[in-house]
Amino acid sequence: MMADTAYEVIIGLEVHVQLQTQSKLFCRCSTRFGAPPNTQTCPVCIGLPGALPVMNEEAFRLALLTAVALECEIPSFTKWDRKNYYYPDLPKGYQISQFDLPMSCHGGLEISDAKGAFPDRRVRILRAHLEEDAGKSMHDEVAGKADSRIDLNRTGTPLLEIVTEPDMRSPQEAKGFLTELKLLLTYLGVSDCNMQEGSLRVDANVNLHVSTPGGVVATPIVEIKNMNSFRAVERALAYEAERQYQVWLETGRKKGDVPKQTRGWDDQAQVTRGQRHKEESSDYRYFPDPDLVPVRVTPAQIEEARQRLGELPAALRSRLQSDYGIDAYSADVLVNQGRLLVQYFEAVAQSTGDGKRASNWMQQDVMRSLNERSMVIGDFPVSAPALAELLSAVQRDEIDNTRAKDVFARMIDDRCSASDAMAALGIAKVDEAQTVELCREILRANPKAVADLKEGKQKAVGALIGQAKQRNANINPGRIKEIFLDLARSEQI
Amino acid sequence: MPLSSAEVEKVALLSRLLLGEEELRRMTAQLGDVVEYVRQLDELDTTAVEPMAHAAELSNVFAPDEVQPSLDRELALANAPKRDDECYRVPAVLGD
Ligand SMILES: [Zn+2]
Numbered sequence: 332m333m334a335d336t337a338y339e340v341i342i343g344l345e346v347h348v349q350l351q352t353q354s355k356l357f358c359r360c361s362t363r364f365g366a367p368p369n370t371q372t373c374p375v376c377i378g379l380p381g382a383l384p385v386m387n388e389e390a391f392r393l394a395l396l397t398a399v400a401l402e403c404e405i406p407s408f409t410k411w412d413r414k415n416y417y418y419p420d421l422p423k424g425y426q427i428s429q430f431d432l433p434m435s436c437h438g439g440l441e442i443s444d445a446k447g448a449f450p451d452r453r454v455r456i457l458r459a460h461l462e463e464d465a466g467k468s469m470h471d472e473v474a475g476k477a478d479s480r481i482d483l484n485r486t487g488t489p490l491l492e493i494v495t496e497p498d499m500r501s502p503q504e505a506k507g508f509l510t511e512l513k514l515l516l517t518y519l520g521v522s523d524c525n526m527q528e529g530s531l532r533v534d535a536n537v538n539l540h541v542s543t544p545g546g547v548v549a550t551p552i553v554e555i556k557n558m559n560s561f562r563a564v565e566r567a568l569a570y571e572a573e574r575q576y577q578v579w580l581e582t583g584r585k586k587g588d589v590p591k592q593t594r595g596w597d598d599q600a601q602v603t604r605g606q607r608h609k610e611e612s613s614d615y616r617y618f619p620d621p622d623l624v625p626v627r628v629t630p631a632q633i634e635e636a637r638q639r640l641g642e643l644p645a646a647l648r649s650r651l652q653s654d655y656g657i658d659a660y661s662a663d664v665l666v667n668q669g670r671l672l673v674q675y676f677e678a679v680a681q682s683t684g685d686g687k688r689a690s691n692w693m694q695q696d697v698m699r700s701l702n703e704r705s706m707v708i709g710d711f712p713v714s715a716p717a718l719a720e721l722l723s724a725v726q727r728d729e730i731d732n733t734r735a736k737d738v739f740a741r742m743i744d745d746r747c748s749a750s751d752a753m754a755a756l757g758i759a760k761v762d763e764a765q766t767v768e769l770c771r772e773i774l775r776a777n778p779k780a781v782a783d784l785k786e787g788k789q790k791a792v793g794a795l796i797g798q799a800k801q802r803n804a805n806i807n808p809g810r811i812k813e814i815f816l817d818l819a820r821s822e823q824i
Numbered sequence: 825m826p827l828s829s830a831e832v833e834k835v836a837l838l839s840r841l842l843l844g845e846e847e848l849r850r851m852t853a854q855l856g857d858v859v860e861y862v863r864q865l866d867e868l869d870t871t872a873v874e875p876m877a878h879a880a881e882l883s884n885v886f887a888p889d890e891v892q893p894s895l896d897r898e899l900a901l902a903n904a905p906k907r908d909d910e911c912y913r914v915p916a917v918l919g920d
Contacts, residue, residue, distance in 0.1 A: 352889050359892035368910040369901060371894045389889035410877040417840050419914040432877070470916060480911035483900075614838055624882040 338539040338579075340572045341549075342505050343457075343497035346512060347490045348522045349464070349530040350393045356463045356489035357384030357427065357623075364528045368482035376463075376487035378423030384622050386411075390489035391626065392636075393521040394434060394461045397491055399636045400519055400643060401456050403438030410625040411461075412617045419481050420466035428492075430617040433460035434626070440515070441645055442507045445663040449504045455496040464488040485529070491521075497536065502568035506561050509533060510667075513561075514644050518670055526560055533564055538586060539575050549586040550575050555603055557595040567596040571603050647673060655686025664694055672697075672708045675715045682719035685726060692722060696739055712746040713739070721749035730758060731807050758805045766806055770814045773798050784819035792816065826863070827856045 355362055358375035374382035398405055412430040438456035442449075466483040493512070499505045513524045513531065524531040538552040555571055558564045571594070578584065594603040642650070644666050651662040651673070665676050672693070680689035697718070701711060721742065725735045730753070741752035753759075773795055774781050783791035792815050799811050829852045836843050836851070843851060894900075897910070906913040 354889050354891045359887065359890060360894045361891045367897075369897050369912070372900050373895050377895075377900060385885060385887040387889050388886035391886065408877075415838075419912075468914075469911075477916045478906075478913045479916050480908070480913055482911055616838065619877050621879065623878075624880060624885050625877045627883045 338541045338572070338576055340499075340501055340568070341497045341538050341540055342499035342502075342568060343536040344493075344495045344499070344505060344508065345534045345536070346493045346495075346509070347464075347532040348397075348493065348516060348524065350390050350461075350489040350491055351520065351522050352387055352389045352393070352489055354387060355487040356387050356390050356461070357487055358382075360487065362488050366484055368480075368484060371484040372486065376422075377483055384427065384620075386623065386626070387489060390461065391434075393519075394459070394489075394491050395628070395632070395636050396519055396639060397493075397516065397521050398435030398438065398459050399633060400515055400640055401435070401438040401440055401459060401493070403435035403456060403459060405435050405628055405633050406432065407629070408432065408625060408627055409434040411620045411623045413620050414462075415616045416614075418465070419479060420468045420483070420486070422466070422483060422486060426463060426465065427620055427623065428462035428617075429460035433458045434628075435459045440508065440511060442504065442511045444503070444507055445660040449501055449507060452498065452500075452504065454498045454504075454508050457494045457496050459491055459493045462490050462492055464490050502565040502572070505535065505568055506565040509561050509564060511644070514667060518641070518644055533558055533561075535564060535568060537568055537571050537575070539572060539579065541576070541579055548579075550579050551584060551586050551589050552591055553603075554591065554593045555596055556593060556606070557597075559598065563596055563598055566601060567603060570596075570601065574603065651676075655680050655690065657686050657690045661690045661694065664698075665690065668698065668708070675708050675711075678715035679719045679722065682716065683722045683726060685722065688722055688726070689719075692718065696736065700739075700743055711743075713742045717742060717748050721752075724749060724753070728807050728810055730805065731809065734758065734805070766803075766811060767814055767818075769799060769802060769806075770795075770811055770818055773802075774815065774818055781819050784816065785822075789816070826859045827852055 349362075352362055354360060355376055358373050360371045360373050360376055363371070375384050395405065409429065410432050411427050413425040414428045414430070415425040417424055436456075436458040438459070439453045440456065441451070441453050443451040464485050464487065466481055466486040468479045468481050470479050495508070499508060516522045516524055516531075522530055526532075535555045535558070536552050537555060539550045540547045541550060553571060553575065555567050558567050593606040595606050596603050648659070648662045648666050651657060651665060652659060655677075657665075665673055675697075676689055676693045679692070680686040683689060697708075697711070697713075700706075701708065718739075721735055721738055724730050725732055730738065737756060738749060738752045738758065741747070741756055742749060745752060745755065747755070777795065777798075780791040780795055792812055795815050796808050796811055799806055800808065829848055832852045832855055833843070833848060835855075836848070901907045901912065904912045
């Protein structure tokens with residue numbers, strides 16, 4: 332297709348992440364989500380005269396931790412500025428943000444896709460800065476009243492704004508970046524990244540580099556807002572790229588020909604629509620906030636943050652592969668489930684000494700059970716040692732894999748150990764001598780089958796296994812197949 | 825004139841102020857005087873002076889992350905020109 336090769340999509344993202352603090356950024360009102368409107372405000376966050384903001388220490392600590400994890404440079408000096416604009420959900424008439432001296436800049440995040448949907452890439456981080464959130468306006472549809480209702484509970488909640496360089500080249504990459512960023516933030520424990528509750532919000536800047544006979548031409552940059560899920564981001568970007576290409580074909584407009592446009596994603600209609608023209612940066616009349624003093628960060632504080640990072644997703648993925656011999660895809664699946672599930676997996680793998688088996692069981696049985704029950708690993712009724720006990724029984728050929736799945740289901744239902752579940756299902760450990768004796772009996776009763784086996788007709792063994800299973804449901808079919816073949820060949824019947 | 829009336833008009837717009845022709849003329853002159861007055865500082869040679877971000881020689885003033893009681897909602901909403909039981913009410917916010 333012409334459209335696929337004629338242009339390259341250039342994407343940069345702006346992500347706002349709500350930091351997981353108890354209180355707001357500059358006052359001690361609660362940040363709890365879902366409280367009745369306007370019950371979590373005070374003179375500071377609703378901008379009453381004479382109120383004085385004081386920086387939340389934990390918010391700065393979480394921001395610093397994130398900046399270090401994103402491999403950012405941390406300047407030794409940072410300050411806060413007022414970004415002035417009028418909007419009903421911004422009671423002070425300005426937002427406290429960071430303008431020319433952000434707390435961190437020039438970092439990066441490596442992204443890759445285990446299935447190869449996009450090439451490995453380092454997405455550069457332009458800056459990450461700490462700022463306060465605005466309130467929420469709700470349009471009142473009731474009785475045709477033309478009012479908006481304003482809830483200021485969210486006003487002053489700490490946000491980290493993370494701005495990337497325009498380094499992504501497809502909607503899939505943008506989604507890949509967001510997925511990796513969310514995973515990183517979750518591992519750091521700095522945010523719950525809940526998009527429904529607004530803890531993670533994404534805006535995208537997108538334009539095209541169109542190949543023309545006269546060289547590559549950049550189309551005007553469009554900012555897209557209102558994307559409420561990663562999937563929406565992916566779809567909005569795909570739509571917008573194609574739309575911009577059509578506009579380019581029709582108008583030939585280049586970057587700089589028109590002011591930067593803002594468009595909103597309409598998830599119902601699956602289209603982007605034009606919004607009001609954005610203020611220019613100078614229109615915000617930034618100036619240093621005289622109510623807040625600057626923050627100085629020492630190399631020791633940065634080093635301390637680095638020590639607190641723990642093992643991050645990228646390092647964990649490669650360690651799981653080398654420590655447990657599992658493939659990249661499996662490591663990716665496990666790590667994406669979060670730190671607790673990885674710890675569970677490692678406990679099972681170490682206890683059984685079989686990483687691949689543990690990994691398969693995690694991906695198939697454990698994760699499926701968690702999904703079916705909408706449960707997290709911390710609440711899972713089967714503990715890691717209990718699963719390890721079951722997998723060890725499989726390893727020792729005491730039960731086969733199919734039967735083990737029955738036992739596993741029973742362990743979940745009864746919240747019991749593997750041995751108790753096996754006992755409840757009437758699965759006793761089968762004695763090897765007894766099994767051999769059983770096989771002898773069956774062979775003696777089936778001389779025709781013995782003759783077939785001697786001639787190398789292995790098909791005959793199927794019926795024999797069936798008979799043996801009827802006599803004892805717990806015997807391992809693989810093991811008795813071997814016994815039948817050995818006995819028939821050795822004629823020790 | 826240190827400021828043009830177009831500049832003052834733009835600042836007025838950003839401040840959501842509607843100025844009449846006479847007001848605009850007066851404000852352009854008055855704001856121009858203010859700018860002119862402050863501009864005297866340009867006469868100082870500050871090449872060897874390190875820029876300051878704040879008038880106070882303080883930094884790293886933090887408060888611990890501990891929730892304290894918020895305002896009672898009735899008090900918070902008390903001065904609102906228009907309100908209901910839960911929220912401030914403002915003319916419809918459109919197009920966002
Ligand atoms: Zn407050």
